[in-house]
Amino acid sequence: MVEEDGIPALVEDDQIVEESKRREAFxxxxxxxxxxxxVTGYLGSGKSTLLNYIATQREKKIAIILNEFGxxxxxxxxxxxxEMDEGSKDPTIYEEWxxxxxxxxxxxxxxxxxxxxxxxxxxxxxxxxxxxxTTGVADPGPIVNMFWLDDGLASSIYLDGVVxxxxxxxxxxxxxxxxxxxxxxxxxxxxxxxDVILLNKCDKVTDxxxxxxxxxxxxxxxxxARIIETQYSKVPSLSSILDLHSxxxxxxDLSGTDTSSKGWHxxxxxTISVAFPQVxxxxxxxxxxxxxxxxxxxxxxxxxxEVHRTKGxxxxxxxxVSVIQGVLETYEIxxxxxxxxxxxxxxxxxxxxxxxxxxxxxxxxxxxx
Numbered sequence: 001m002v003e004e005d006g007i008p009a010l011v012e013d014d015q016i017v018e019e020s021k022r023r024e025a026f027x028x029x030x031x032x033x034x035x036x037x038x039v040t041g042y043l044g045s046g047k048s049t050l051l052n053y054i055a056t057q058r059e060k061k062i063a064i065i066l067n068e069f070g071x072x073x074x075x076x077x078x079x080x081x082x083e084m085d086e087g088s089k090d091p092t093i094y095e096e097w098x099x100x101x102x103x104x105x106x107x108x109x110x111x112x113x114x115x116x117x118x119x120x121x122x123x124x125x126x127x128x129x130x131x132x133x134t135t136g137v138a139d140p141g142p143i144v145n146m147f148w149l150d151d152g153l154a155s156s157i158y159l160d161g162v163v164x165x166x167x168x169x170x171x172x173x174x175x176x177x178x179x180x181x182x183x184x185x186x187x188x189x190x191x192x193x194x195d196v197i198l199l200n201k202c203d204k205v206t207d208x209x210x211x212x213x214x215x216x217x218x219x220x221x222x223x224x225a226r227i228i229e230t231q232y233s234k235v236p237s238l239s240s241i242l243d244l245h246s247x248x249x250x251x252x253d254l255s256g257t258d259t260s261s262k263g264w265h266x267x268x269x270x271t272i273s274v275a276f277p278q279v280x281x282x283x284x285x286x287x288x289x290x291x292x293x294x295x296x297x298x299x300x301x302x303x304x305x306e307v308h309r310t311k312g313x314x315x316x317x318x319x320x321v322s323v324i325q326g327v328l329e330t331y332e333i334x335x336x337x338x339x340x341x342x343x344x345x346x347x348x349x350x351x352x353x354x355x356x357x358x359x360x361x362x363x364x365x366x367x368x369x
Contacts (some may be wrong), residue, residue, distance in 0.1 A: 050233035145310035
């Protein structure tokens with residue numbers, strides 16, 4: 001059919017219309033986010049052994065991103081090298097993929113950004129979980145921040161937790177490394193940011209007193225993390241290290257974080273825990289302002305401090321609970337649906353130069369209690 005001006009009239013094709021409807025329905029469907037767990041630890045601690053063990057399990061379809069060739073030589077794979085276009089300012093990306101027997105994907109990359117994750121998400125549907133191995137010398141703090149609150153990635157993935165693998169035979173030596181001149185070692189930082197700590201090669205520390213000393217050292221740095229003793233990085237179940245929801249907006253379990261009676265205090269990084277009464281809205285705002293000053297200005301009562309991990313809860317006078325989460329200078333306070341009429345507020349800080357009595361006094365003064 002031709003109209004008077006000679007332009008053909010548009011005729012709707014049923015197939016095209018149907019396809020358009022399907023596409024719109026797909027775009028309107030919420031994308032289920034994929035959890036990501038960071039696996040950190042020194043070279044030789046047992047990270048690759050852990051990843052190999054996880055890859056043999058058939059509970060999940062897991063994409064494993066290995067960040068360090070030297071720690072993954074025992075994973076059989078074929079190497080391909082993909083380079084950016086000539087003249088690109090972006091770094092070269094060395095990438096290799098291996099499809100494992102149980103449907104898992106394995107990728108080895110070396111790059112300076114999140115390109116590997118973005119490329120991985122193009123394979124959505126082939127996996128339902130991501131494990132990212134960090135290099136042995138990496139401070140996990142900036143990496144945690146990137147995956148926790150990065151707007152570009154937040155729509156497709158969420159940070160589930162940090163698992164740190166420690167070699168029981170060498171961790172004390174790592175912590176006592178004097179070359180850092182009083183600054184936290186990489187081992188301190190990896191322990192401080194951990195949600196679960198695998199104390200691996202425990203069978204090689206046969207003296208029970210020595211093993212207890214190691215655990216006391218670890219808890220002196222991070223009393224929030226769960227410690228699991230392992231041999232050959234074998235965990236009791238995948239649920240002990242995956243699906244932790246450590247960064248979800250649910251009220252955290254802060255039991256066991258009272259550090260006032262702990263036998264070991266590490267002068268480089270330690271955990272302090274402060275409980276205080278329920279707060280009204282004005283007091284909650286004052287606590288947040290105080291926390292901003294601590295994290296951003298790095299001072300408490302005029303003394304210089306460093307805070308690597310913040311966790312806590314604010315219980316309002318009506319029983320409503322807000323969750324406090326923080327990594328380095330980044331934090332958030334989020335209201336929850338939980339109600340705790342009789343509960344106390346609590347703040348846990350992991351960092352350097354933290355004095356529990358000073359923080360307690362500061363907060364109580366702040367609240368005029």
